[in-house]
Amino acid sequence: MSTSTTIVILGGTGDLAQRKLIPALYTLDVLGRLPASVSVVGFARAKLDDASYREHMWKGARELSGQPVERKAWDRFAKRLSYVRADLADPASFEALRARLKAIEDGAERADRIFYLAVSPSLFTPAIRGLGGAGLASEDTGWRRVVVEKPFGEDEASAAKLDDEVHAVFRESQVYRIDHYLGKETVQNLLVFRFANTIFEPVWNRNYVDNVQITVSETVTVGDRAGYYDGVGVIRDMVQNHLLQLLCLIAMEPPSSPDPEALRSKRVEVLEAVRRWSSEEYAKNAVAGQYDGYLEEKGVAQGSRTPTYAAMRLFIDNWRWQGVPFYLRSGKAMAGKRSEIAIHFKAPPLTLFAQPEGHVHAPNVLAMCVGPDEGFHLRFSSKVPDEGMLIEPEHMEFHYRTSYAGREIPEAYQRLLEDALTGDASLFIRGDQIKHAWSIVDPLLKRLADPASPKPEAYAAGSWGPAAADALLARDGFAWDSLCGHDD
Numbered sequence: 001m002s003t004s005t006t007i008v009i010l011g012g013t014g015d016l017a018q019r020k021l022i023p024a025l026y027t028l029d030v031l032g033r034l035p036a037s038v039s040v041v042g043f044a045r046a047k048l049d050d051a052s053y054r055e056h057m058w059k060g061a062r063e064l065s066g067q068p069v070e071r072k073a074w075d076r077f078a079k080r081l082s083y084v085r086a087d088l089a090d091p092a093s094f095e096a097l098r099a100r101l102k103a104i105e106d107g108a109e110r111a112d113r114i115f116y117l118a119v120s121p122s123l124f125t126p127a128i129r130g131l132g133g134a135g136l137a138s139e140d141t142g143w144r145r146v147v148v149e150k151p152f153g154e155d156e157a158s159a160a161k162l163d164d165e166v167h168a169v170f171r172e173s174q175v176y177r178i179d180h181y182l183g184k185e186t187v188q189n190l191l192v193f194r195f196a197n198t199i200f201e202p203v204w205n206r207n208y209v210d211n212v213q214i215t216v217s218e219t220v221t222v223g224d225r226a227g228y229y230d231g232v233g234v235i236r237d238m239v240q241n242h243l244l245q246l247l248c249l250i251a252m253e254p255p256s257s258p259d260p261e262a263l264r265s266k267r268v269e270v271l272e273a274v275r276r277w278s279s280e281e282y283a284k285n286a287v288a289g290q291y292d293g294y295l296e297e298k299g300v301a302q303g304s305r306t307p308t309y310a311a312m313r314l315f316i317d318n319w320r321w322q323g324v325p326f327y328l329r330s331g332k333a334m335a336g337k338r339s340e341i342a343i344h345f346k347a348p349p350l351t352l353f354a355q356p357e358g359h360v361h362a363p364n365v366l367a368m369c370v371g372p373d374e375g376f377h378l379r380f381s382s383k384v385p386d387e388g389m390l391i392e393p394e395h396m397e398f399h400y401r402t403s404y405a406g407r408e409i410p411e412a413y414q415r416l417l418e419d420a421l422t423g424d425a426s427l428f429i430r431g432d433q434i435k436h437a438w439s440i441v442d443p444l445l446k447r448l449a450d451p452a453s454p455k456p457e458a459y460a461a462g463s464w465g466p467a468a469a470d471a472l473l474a475r476d477g478f479a480w481d482s483l484c485g486h487d488d
């Protein structure tokens, strides 16, 4: 049966399309993993035609994607690209899209479509309404899927409203809410690490684990993204999505089947069990920061209280994790770029080997380095030769860059686009998970927005964040400890 599959990128000329989506599709094409039947339609405001759209995308892929792009292979790939000019508020644009789809799908016995919402969140609703209004979501000739970028809503109430809009046009099973962290190779490897090994499961609980630290730090400042970022801040940009997704993968119960829904349900159960802090309780369980110089960035509102850093302490009230603090932190303009989950194990119950005064015997840590230097580290204690019983920490390491030297680690979007094409929703976010994620952070957002509450604490650009974030752990007798970048 001849099939046509079209990916319509709403916001098809934007940064995401240029940097990530089109380059990911190009790579899939080069790898021979993009079926010949796949076409891509850019749908955006810019005054372009097919030829100038292809050139615009070529430029983006070459200059912005950070991956090698070859002209010959590109020209082959670019034949799949076309462009329709759009005003998302104008039904005529969606009629034009319909006509273009009809032309592309002409002669195919089956015509499947993905609508990728790579537009600013304020345009999600008009985009969905436009698609529904023009009958583009009707599954008369094949399946229809909609991929929605983050942030999905700006709090629980607005996410519920957006869900209603989406569900007026698409069934939940057609909705692919994306969080690119789930497409990262090492994030998927967390699942393999936990569920394809037997030795870790017995210690993966409150009996052995002292605390868990999740760090997603970036060295970049907001740069030219202040227009977006200043209205969003680190909680909506990183914590509600990327950090809570990492928390789910590290804390979830093993699913009992490979069914995508089983995996998704287990992730949701973690968020259900996260203890909800009130705005007042967040005063003791969260720290917000803003890097020095943020207020001078172009596009930042005068006196902005937007946090560029946040740290928080969460608890998961279930049998596995009761009483184990999970510390999360994320920030811009920090001392190092790393995404890392560190499981800190309890100290041995008895000290057999007396250590010199002031010498700290560091307990075991298992660190999962999600990026940029992907791998795992296990810190363990070892005897220093010929110095009595002096103990020093050593590291057992696995890194992709050494174990798979010369092999490219695929971009997250590559995997996620492939999954959306094949209809595997395991690595996408279900509506109920979004709702729970917002309900965890909403009281903190409320607190931060309250002019009566303290402003975010200043921290020096290039540091590890405000001192209060260290105090958050020190109060419990812990300290932030980053293993993945231990040699930087």
Ligand code: BG6
Pocket (backbone or CB within 6 Å): 218, 237, 238, 339, 371
């Ligand atoms: C995005 C955020 O979702 O993730 C950005 O909007 C952030 O602000 C980016 O820089 C970080 O992603 P990665 O893959 O570089 O860790």
